[in-house]
Amino acid sequence: MPSKTFQKPLLAVLLALGIVFPMIAANDYYxxxxxxAYIMAIAAVGLNLILGYxxxxxxxxxxxxxxxxxxxxxxxxDYGVPYWAAFALAGILSAFIGFFAGLISLxxxxxxxxxxxxxxxxxxxxxxxxxxxxxxxxxxxxxxxAPTGLGPIRFDNTWSQYYLVLFFLVxxxxxxxxxxxxxLGRAFLAIRNGEDLAETLGINLMRTKVLAFVLSTFYAGLxxxxxxxxxxxxxxxxxxxxxxxxMIAFILVGGIGTLFGPLLGAxxxxxxxxxxxxLQDYRMIVFGPLLILLVMYFPQGLIGFYRQRQAxxxxxxxxxxxxxxxxxxxxxxxxxxx
Amino acid sequence: MNIFFxxxxxxxxxxxxxxxxxxxxxxxxxxxxxxxFAHGALYMVGAYVAFYLVGAAGANYWVAMLGxxxxxxxxxxxxxxxxxxxLRNAPPxxxxxxxxxxxxxxxxxxxxxxxxxxxxxxxxxTQIVRVFDLVAPxxxxxxxxxxxxxxxxxHLFLTRTLTxxxxxxxxxxxxxxxxxxxxxxxxxxxxxxxxxxxxxxxxTLFAPINLVYPSMGHLVIxxxxxxxxxxxxxxxxxxxxxxxxxxxxxxFGAFYxxxxxxxxxxxxxxxxxxxxxxxxxxPSGAR
Numbered sequence: 053m054p055s056k057t058f059q060k061p062l063l064a065v066l067l068a069l070g071i072v073f074p075m076i077a078a079n080d081y082y083x084x085x086x087x088x089a090y091i092m093a094i095a096a097v098g099l100n101l102i103l104g105y106x107x108x109x110x111x112x113x114x115x116x117x118x119x120x121x122x123x124x125x126x127x128x129x130d131y132g133v134p135y136w137a138a139f140a141l142a143g144i145l146s147a148f149i150g151f152f153a154g155l156i157s158l159x160x161x162x163x164x165x166x167x168x169x170x171x172x173x174x175x176x177x178x179x180x181x182x183x184x185x186x187x188x189x190x191x192x193x194x195x196x197x198a199p200t201g202l203g204p205i206r207f208d209n210t211w212s213q214y215y216l217v218l219f220f221l222v223x224x225x226x227x228x229x230x231x232x233x234x235x236l237g238r239a240f241l242a243i244r245n246g247e248d249l250a251e252t253l254g255i256n257l258m259r260t261k262v263l264a265f266v267l268s269t270f271y272a273g274l275x276x277x278x279x280x281x282x283x284x285x286x287x288x289x290x291x292x293x294x295x296x297x298x299m300i301a302f303i304l305v306g307g308i309g310t311l312f313g314p315l316l317g318a319x320x321x322x323x324x325x326x327x328x329x330x331l332q333d334y335r336m337i338v339f340g341p342l343l344i345l346l347v348m349y350f351p352q353g354l355i356g357f358y359r360q361r362q363a364x365x366x367x368x369x370x371x372x373x374x375x376x377x378x379x380x381x382x383x384x385x386x387x388x389x390x
Numbered sequence: 391m392n393i394f395f396x397x398x399x400x401x402x403x404x405x406x407x408x409x410x411x412x413x414x415x416x417x418x419x420x421x422x423x424x425x426x427f428a429h430g431a432l433y434m435v436g437a438y439v440a441f442y443l444v445g446a447a448g449a450n451y452w453v454a455m456l457g458x459x460x461x462x463x464x465x466x467x468x469x470x471x472x473x474x475x476x477l478r479n480a481p482p483x484x485x486x487x488x489x490x491x492x493x494x495x496x497x498x499x500x501x502x503x504x505x506x507x508x509x510x511x512x513x514x515x516t517q518i519v520r521v522f523d524l525v526a527p528x529x530x531x532x533x534x535x536x537x538x539x540x541x542x543x544x545h546l547f548l549t550r551t552l553t554x555x556x557x558x559x560x561x562x563x564x565x566x567x568x569x570x571x572x573x574x575x576x577x578x579x580x581x582x583x584x585x586x587x588x589x590x591x592x593x594t595l596f597a598p599i600n601l602v603y604p605s606m607g608h609l610v611i612x613x614x615x616x617x618x619x620x621x622x623x624x625x626x627x628x629x630x631x632x633x634x635x636x637x638x639x640x641x642f643g644a645f646y647x648x649x650x651x652x653x654x655x656x657x658x659x660x661x662x663x664x665x666x667x668x669x670x671x672x673p674s675g676a677r
Contacts, residue, residue: 103483107483109483109486109487156661156664156665159664160664162482163423163424163425163482163486163623164619164623166425166486167425167615167619168619168660168664170427170612170615171612171615171616171657171660171661172657172661174608174609174612174657175654175657175658175661178651178653178654178657179654182650182651182654293608294494297490297494300487300490304487334498334501334502335498336494336495336497336498337495337498337499337502339491339494340491340492340493340494340495340496340498341491341495342491343487343488343490343491343494344473344488344491344492344495347477347480347484347487347488347491348473348476348477348480348484348488351480351484
């Protein structure tokens with residue numbers, strides 16, 4: 053079902069809001085938080101492709117984000133590679149590793165896939181933590197250079213970096229909307245709705261699922277690369293499954309399997325966490341039960357809920373019109389008969 | 391010879407702890423048909439309760455173990471009644487996400503109460519047992535004896551008693567079990583209680599030679615998952631054999647390969663096995 057909920061005017065308003073945000077934000081810190089929310093949103097949008105559209109709960113997503121971040125960190129700090137070259141490699145490397153991980157893990161179905169990817173994520177974490185010589189181990193990589201300027205544009209302050217992240221967010225969202233509204237996107241949905249049926253329809257299950265997996269890991273790598281250049285410090289902890297859980301929370305709150313759900317969820321929850329700053333370490337006391345309550349009573353998320361209500365209203369008005377027409381019809385009939 | 395024996399003992403210790411955790415996981419899988427990601431958090435809560443009972447309340451080690459088992463059993467039953475039971479008809483994805491929510495909540499809760507730092511449960515038995523020229527710390531022998539004793543009791547309970555058989559029956563065929571008048575609610579409460587108690591006992595046994603901290607369940611639960619995938623989801627002998635296989639692989643791997651990467655061995659084994667045989671070593675039903 054291609055999303056027609058967000059029509060062009062609404063999209064333009066959203067984009068305008070994104071552009072003016074730094075001008076109306078009270079201070080640089082808010083801009084910083086918003087940029088982080090966008091980066092997480094890019095990762096979550098990628099996870100949503102495999103989780104929401106294709107129906108596979110991949111618990112290694114944070115691991116692939118870490119691969120992207122570490123590619124940038126290692127190449128720029130230890131090997132002096134220019135930021136943008138490392139940046140380009142980050143997405144490709146994540147997708148490359150994602151391809152092999154997907155090839156093995158997608159042979160498993162349902163729970164087994166989730167458990168397996170949980171293990172894959174942990175392997176990534178352990179390798180990052182233990183391979184001191186390459187990854188700086190538990191210390192992490194510090195002093196990652198900020199993105200270098202492109203022509204006249206420099207990325208040396210929070211403002212310019214905000215726009216850089218916003219640019220990638222918009223591009224990611226646009227590409228994602230093209231993907232999910234294409235024939236391929238329908239194939240993903242068909243797999244989510246029933247693998248056997250999808251296969252009967254002539255969809256190559258394995259190839260399609262691996263493609264979804266690779267695309268989603270590419271998004272993770274891209275988000276990781278942006279994160280490395282933006283926060284400029286990375287540690288092995290970012291590969292932990294708890295970050296994947298964060299992203300799942302974003303997707304669920306905003307609306308699973310919707311284009312804008314992950315973005316909405318990432319922005320909302322990031323600000324919620326910021327306003328619950330004192331809870332920082334304990335935010336999971338709130339988030340944990342929130343996840344449970346969401347899947348129990350509100351599994352479709354905010355956008356899903358909105359869309360459902362709209363669909364219901366459309367159905368109701370269509371029904372009204374039909375009865376009206378029927379009434380008018382019988383009245384006319386009565387008149388002609390008379 | 392001595393070093394080899396040492397590794398054998400280590401492997402047996404690790405294996406029996408893993409097997410206990412995996413047993414609880416596999417029992418719940420048999421009933422619920424979802425991977426209970428919160429099981430590792432139950433294990434962790436068990437260790438903390440025992441730590442509290444021994445440390446702050448001054449209880450005897452075995453009393454603390456009983457207390458922890460009872461508390462975690464109750465917690466597991468509550469999680470079933472309040473969360474999993476209500477999601478019975480929801481898609482499996484929702485159960486898994488709810489389990490993750492539970493895991494996050496329990497971990498944050500424990501961290502709020504006891505803090506993020508490492509704790510140590512004082513070892514109740516510090517003696518060293520000597521047989522000829524072989525030495526073994528008493529605590530390790532106790533772990534092995536207690537774990538295997540518990541497995542034997544569980545086996546007898548499941549196969550020799552009527553109540554135990556209802557669990558097996560429910561795992562084999564839900565509709566069939568209901569048809570012959572087995573109360574699904576009772577069985578599910580019982581299964582969760584047993585699985586929680588097993589996790590708490592495993593944690594209490596292992597804690598004296600390990601550390602107690604909020605994320606201590608992560609590795610254990612993931613290895614338990616590896617074990618039940620290798621051993622076959624829902625299979626009880628599979629969980630025990632799988633536990634021992636992983637335990638030995640780890641202890642010998644740590645010694646002969648690398649201590650740094652010992653935690654990866656279990657996962658590498660899983661990746662290897664599933665790459666060659668996606669249906670696992672002991673296939674059981676659809677996957």
